[in-house]
Amino acid sequence: MSTDLATETARTAPQARTGMSRRTIGNVVLGVVLLTVPLWLPLVGGYTDLASRVLIYALAAMGLNLLLGFTGGLSFGHAAYFGLGAYGVGLMLKYETHSLFLALGVGTLVGGLAATLLGPIAVRRRGIYFSMITIAIGQMFYFIAIRWNTLTGGYDGLSGFARPKFAGPGHLLSMGPTGMYYLVLAAFAIAALLLWIVLNAPLGHAFVAIRENHKRLTFLGVSTQRYIAISFAISGFIAALAGGLNALLDGFASPNLLNYSMSGDFLIIAVLGGMRNFYGPLAGAVIFVLVRDYVSSVTDNWMSVIGLVFVVSVIFFPMGVLGFFNRKSGS
Amino acid sequence: MSLLVLNDVGRRFGALQALSGISLSVEAGELRAIIGPNGAGKTTLFNLISGYFPPTDGSIVFGGEPITAGTPTALVKRGIIRTFQITEIFLSLTVRENLRVAVETAMGLNLRPWISAAVRTVVMNQVENLAEIVRITAKLDRVAGELSHGDQRVVEIGIVLAKSPKLLLLDEPTAGMGDEETHHMTDLIRRLNKDQGITMLFVEHDMAIVFGIADRITVLDNGRMLAEGNATEIAANPRVQAAYLGHAA
Ligand SMILES: Nc1ncnc2c1ncn2[C@@H]1O[C@H](COP(=O)(O)OP(=O)(O)OP(=O)(O)O)[C@@H](O)[C@H]1O
Ligand SMILES: [Mg+2]
Numbered sequence: 132m133s134t135d136l137a138t139e140t141a142r143t144a145p146q147a148r149t150g151m152s153r154r155t156i157g158n159v160v161l162g163v164v165l166l167t168v169p170l171w172l173p174l175v176g177g178y179t180d181l182a183s184r185v186l187i188y189a190l191a192a193m194g195l196n197l198l199l200g201f202t203g204g205l206s207f208g209h210a211a212y213f214g215l216g217a218y219g220v221g222l223m224l225k226y227e228t229h230s231l232f233l234a235l236g237v238g239t240l241v242g243g244l245a246a247t248l249l250g251p252i253a254v255r256r257r258g259i260y261f262s263m264i265t266i267a268i269g270q271m272f273y274f275i276a277i278r279w280n281t282l283t284g285g286y287d288g289l290s291g292f293a294r295p296k297f298a299g300p301g302h303l304l305s306m307g308p309t310g311m312y313y314l315v316l317a318a319f320a321i322a323a324l325l326l327w328i329v330l331n332a333p334l335g336h337a338f339v340a341i342r343e344n345h346k347r348l349t350f351l352g353v354s355t356q357r358y359i360a361i362s363f364a365i366s367g368f369i370a371a372l373a374g375g376l377n378a379l380l381d382g383f384a385s386p387n388l389l390n391y392s393m394s395g396d397f398l399i400i401a402v403l404g405g406m407r408n409f410y411g412p413l414a415g416a417v418i419f420v421l422v423r424d425y426v427s428s429v430t431d432n433w434m435s436v437i438g439l440v441f442v443v444s445v446i447f448f449p450m451g452v453l454g455f456f457n458r459k460s461g462s
Numbered sequence: 463m464s465l466l467v468l469n470d471v472g473r474r475f476g477a478l479q480a481l482s483g484i485s486l487s488v489e490a491g492e493l494r495a496i497i498g499p500n501g502a503g504k505t506t507l508f509n510l511i512s513g514y515f516p517p518t519d520g521s522i523v524f525g526g527e528p529i530t531a532g533t534p535t536a537l538v539k540r541g542i543i544r545t546f547q548i549t550e551i552f553l554s555l556t557v558r559e560n561l562r563v564a565v566e567t568a569m570g571l572n573l574r575p576w577i578s579a580a581v582r583t584v585v586m587n588q589v590e591n592l593a594e595i596v597r598i599t600a601k602l603d604r605v606a607g608e609l610s611h612g613d614q615r616v617v618e619i620g621i622v623l624a625k626s627p628k629l630l631l632l633d634e635p636t637a638g639m640g641d642e643e644t645h646h647m648t649d650l651i652r653r654l655n656k657d658q659g660i661t662m663l664f665v666e667h668d669m670a671i672v673f674g675i676a677d678r679i680t681v682l683d684n685g686r687m688l689a690e691g692n693a694t695e696i697a698a699n700p701r702v703q704a705a706y707l708g709h710a711a
Contacts, residue, residue, distance in 0.1 A: 333563075333571040340563040343552035347618075350512065350550070351567045351625060352538030358572070 161410070165316055169309045179308040180380065183315045185413075185420045187376050190319050192400040192412035194369025197326060199398070200406030201335065202362040203342030204254070205262045207394050208269025212367040214389030215242035215272060216374030218283060221384040224292035231295045231306075231314075231379070238375035239368060245272075246367020247360075254359040257345075266391050273389040288385040292378075315376050322369050327409065329365070338362050370397075399441050405451025414452050463526055465490040465661050466511070466629060471520035473506055480506045481685045482519070488629075488663065493655040495672040496665045498682035499705065504665045505547055507682070508631045511663075512544045513537040524629070541628030545635065547665075549614045551621060553607035557598055560606050560617055561589040564624035588624070596620040596650060612643030619650065630654070632664040636671060644668070648675060673697065681705070 168182045191213050198204045219238030228234055253264040276283045283289055294306045306314070329335045337358050340348050345355045378384045387393060396419065404415025422440055426433040448454060464487035472482040481503040488494050496504050510517045516531040523529065524540055532540070552560045565588045566572060571581070593599040596616050601609060606617055615635060622630065635651065636644045652675050654660045666672050672679060673693040681688040681696060683705045689696060696702055 329575045332577045333566040333574045335575075336559070336563045336566055337572045339555065339559075340552055343554060344550055346546075347550040347552065347621070348563075348567070350534050350538065350544060350546075351564060351621070352535045353567055353572060354535055361573075 162320075165319075168316075169312060179312050181420065181424055183308070183312045183376075183380050185416045186312075186315045186319045187373050187380065188397070188400055188420055189413040189416035190315075190322055190376070191370045191373035192397045192404070192416055193323065193326065194366040194373065195397045196366075196401040196406050196412050197329075197338070197369070198359075198362045198366040199401055200408070200411065201330060201342060202338040202359055203345075204359055204362065205398075206253070206265040206363070206366075207262050207391055207398070208253075208265035208267075209366065209370045209397055210391060210393035211269035211272040211389055212242040212246045212370040213374035213377070213393065213397070214276065214384070214386070215245050216371030217378035217384040217388050218276065218289060219371070220375040220378040221289040221292050222282070224295065225289070229295045231297075234295075235372070235375045235379070238378070239372040242371020242374060243364065243368030246371070247364040250360040250363030250367065251356075254356045254363060266394075269389070269391055269394060273386060273391075276386040276389050283384075283386070286386060288383055289378075290383050293382045294379050311380055315380070318372055318376055322372065323409075326365075326369070330409070334358075334361070399437065401451075403441055403444055403451060405448075405453035408451060408453040411451045411453045418452065464488060465492075465525060466663075467523040468511075469521045469523070471507075471510060471517045471522060473503075473510055473515070474518045479685055481510070481517075481682075484520070484682075484687055486680055486687070486690065488661060490661055491655075491659055492661055493651070493675060493677045494663045495676035495679045496663055496682065497667070497669075497672055497679060498688070499684075501684075502682040503685045504682055505633055508544060508633050508663070508665070511537075511629075512542055512631060538625065541626070542631070543622045543625050543627035543629070544631035545615075545618045545622055545633055547633040547637070549611070549618050551606050551614055551618050554605065556603050556605055557593070557609070557617055557620075558589055558602040561592050561602075561620050561624065562586070564621040565589055565592070568624045568626065592620045592623055595623060595654075597646065610643070612639040612647070615639070615643075615647065616650070619654075623654070627660055630660050630662045632662060634665050634667065636666065636668060644671070651675060 165186075169179050172179060172182055191209070195206065195209045198206055216238040219241035220234045223234035223237050249268050253261055253268065256264060277285055279285070294311065296305050330338075337348070337353065341355050341358055349355055374388060377388065400415035400419045401412045402415070403418055404413065405411030408414075418440065419437065422437055423433050426436045444452065466488040468484050468486050471484040473480050484507065496507065498504055509515055511522060513529075513532045513534040513536065521528060521530045524537075524542065529537060529540065529542075552563065555563075562585060565585050569585065569588075571577070571585070577585075589602075590599070593602055596619050598613065598616050598620060601613060606614060609617065619632070619635070632651065636647045639647060648671050651662065651664060655662055664676075676693065678690065678692055679696045680690045681699075681702050688705055689699045689702050691699070
């Protein structure tokens with residue numbers, strides 16, 4: 132039922148079904164591929180920062196996808212939490228600390244708490260109204276970032292911070308692209324593992340049941356709004372962590388990170404890769420970042436190419452790229 | 463003391479008086495059929511009792527306590543569980559997963575972000591139990607959406623049974639079923655009532671089933687109560703005959 136990489140069935144939260152050993156093999160292969168990126172990526176013409184970007188976007192989209200694909204809530208505002216994570220890390224490093232982990236922790240906390248506090252407002256409505264509220268809330272942060280020039284740098288974005296150096300043997304070590312990549316990979320692996328555990332637990336089952344039929348669950352006595360809010364909060368924390376890593380990668384935070392077009396990018400990534408699929412967002416991020424990187428070196432109009440890829444893939448692989456492979460390898 | 467009492471209950475939708483003057487009581491352990499022509503207000507009655515929306519008139523008492531404007535979740539806590547006229551299950555999940563989330567809900571586990579092997583085993587055993595009771599064990603690993611209409615109905619009953627209902631409301635449980643499925647469902651309703659002692663209200667159009675298994679029958683017509691009694695009384699009631707013949711014509 133599952134492919135090597137696509138360990139999640141197209142329908143439901145992960146659960147040990149038939150393909151346990153294939154799933155394990157798939158995870159090992161994926162692990163080896165990701166761990167050896169700095170070794171093989173240059174051989175195929177890539178560069179390590181590009182792989183970091185893929186994983187950061189995959190992480191954000193995976194977080195978003197907990198809400199979108201597994202809980203059935205279409206948020207157009209997750210860039211806000213991504214962006215808050217980025218600004219949180221940037222501001223911490225610029226003004227407060229030289230500790231990478233403290234900065235990353237604070238950034239994640241700021242974005243995650245924002246989602247925790249604001250999610251309950253959005254989940255009071257369902258469907259299109261929910262989505263509209265998420266946009267409105269998200270844009271609020273975008274405009275704050277633009278207006279609060281003195282703190283955020285306004286339209287120009289926040290600069291003047293960099294990845295802190297580490298205490299090495301006798302001198303300070305700076306963190307190059309390879310170190311950065313492994314930091315991102317570690318964050319990605321931990322977040323993916325936690326998500327996997329949640330999706331295999333009653334909480335994840337409740338999320339999926341809400342996606343499937345919130346009325347049935349309500350009439351079993353479950354306050355579904357509360358669970359959507361929890362999903363929203365978790366996905367916000369993950370998006371914020373991704374945003375914080377993005378700030379570390381760039382040494383810069385742009386207000387565009389908070390904008391709804393960025394939320395749209397994460398949605399495209401999740402849907403492109405397969406939103407019912409655990410690793411769908413990773414597949415989507417690979418495609419999205421590679422297309423963007425390659426096409427933007429040829430033309431400024433890379434977004435229309437992404438759009439074309441998206442439209443074609445939604446028409447031909449409605450379950451996303453991994454959903455398509457799932458089906459092929461299924462019965 | 464009656465388990466469920468409705469006092470002069472009514473429900474208006476704008477200008478439409480969908481139900482009015484409904485007074486009835488259901489004893490614990492009773493198997494009560496609600497019958498009536500299309501649009502009589504049967505589903506509306508279930509919606510009022512289960513908290514889908516509140517009545518616009520009258521009061522509802524359950525287990526001696528007023529529940530008139532209770533929310534669905536509050537009423538479920540009291541033990542009032544329902545199925546729907548159009549089956550409401552988790553279509554893209556397997557039967558096992560459908561039952562599993564119901565069992566986890568019943569066990570109060572929903573908020574747990576992880577689960578121990580021991581608890582998982584308890585959950586899965588309960589899932590197997592439910593599957594045995596409703597006789598869907600052979601299809602536990604099938605995707606619910608791919609099952610026949612009748613099997614989906616059975617799955618919904620399995621889901622609601624997980625909550626150990628005190629009062630079970632079944633809205634047309636045999637609608638659209640073939641003979642064999644109907645027989646299976648009728649047998650299931652009878653077993654749940656007789657063996658497990660679950661008090662039940664069920665809406666049913668098939669008179670053979672109604673007369674065959676119901677302890678008492680409430681007849682609705684056009685939002686009003688037309689009659690109430692046992693099978694013999696209802697079959698002999700001229701007003702019921704008139705209503706049914708009238709609508710059948
Ligand atoms: N939410 C609602 N809003 C407006 N009108 C409603 C609503 N629910 C029911 N009605 C109306 O109330 C009346 C009774 O409907 P109800 O669904 O209770 O009938 P029923 O006896 O269940 O019929 P059926 O046998 O067709 O299921 C109908 O005229 C229906 O159109
Ligand atoms: Mg009805």
